[in-house]
Amino acid sequence: MGEMVLLMFAFSLLMAFMSVGDSYDGLINVGGKVLCQGCAEGWTRPIQGSRVSITCYGRRQALYYGSDETRKTGKYELTVSGYIDGKKVNPRSCIVRIENSPDPFCNIATNVNGGSTGVRLDVPITTDPNISKYRLHAFYFSSPFCNETHTTES
Numbered sequence: 001m002g003e004m005v006l007l008m009f010a011f012s013l014l015m016a017f018m019s020v021g022d023s024y025d026g027l028i029n030v031g032g033k034v035l036c037q038g039c040a041e042g043w044t045r046p047i048q049g050s051r052v053s054i055t056c057y058g059r060r061q062a063l064y065y066g067s068d069e070t071r072k073t074g075k076y077e078l079t080v081s082g083y084i085d086g087k088k089v090n091p092r093s094c095i096v097r098i099e100n101s102p103d104p105f106c107n108i109a110t111n112v113n114g115g116s117t118g119v120r121l122d123v124p125i126t127t128d129p130n131i132s133k134y135r136l137h138a139f140y141f142s143s144p145f146c147n148e149t150h151t152t153e154s
Contacts, residue, residue, distance in 0.1 A: 026132065027081060027082060027130065027132070028081075030077070030134045030135075031135050031136070032096075032136035032139065033073065033074040033138050034046070034140070034141065036103060036140070037106075038143075039145075046074025047070060047106060049070060049101075050070045050103075050141065051068070052078065052096065055095050058087055063087055063093075064084050091134070095119065097118035097139075098141070101141040105144075106141045106143050108143065108144050112139070113136070113139055119136060
C-alpha cells in the first residue's frame with residue numbers, strides 16, 4: 001500500500017513538472033537562403049528582397065502567418081512563438097515556402113527542396129528550453145527564359 005502511495009506521489013510530481021515545461025513560450029527559428037538558379041549552366045547567386053513565408057496550422061485553421069525578406073546574401077530568418085493565442089504551436093504543422101522574387105530575370109519559383117509547394121519543419125538542428133532552430137536547404141527561383149524542365153524537381 002505504501003509503495004502505491006509513493007508511486008502516485010512520484011507520478012503527480014512528474015506531471016506537475018511536465019505541465020510547467022509545456023507552459024513555456026519557447027521560440028521556433030527557421031533560416032535558409034534563396035538563390036537564382038542559372039538554367040542548365042550550373043551557377044547560382046543569392047537573391048536580395050525575395051519573400052519567404054511560414055504558416056503554422058492548428059487543428060482547423062492557420063494559427064500563424066509570417067514572412068521575411070531575404071538580405072543581400074539571400075538569407076532569411078523567421079521566428080515564431082511557441083504559443084499563439086494560448087495554443088501550443090507544433091513545429092511539424094508549420095510550412096515554409098518561397099513567395100516572390102523582385103528580380104525580373106529570376107522570378108519563376110521552382111520546387112527544388114519544396115520551395116514553391118512548401119516544406120514542413122522536421123528535425124531541428126538545436127533545441128533547448130528557449131528555442132528550436134531549423135535550417136532548410138536553399139530555395140530557388142529561375143529565369144523566365146529557362147526551359148520549363150529546369151524549374152521543377154524531378
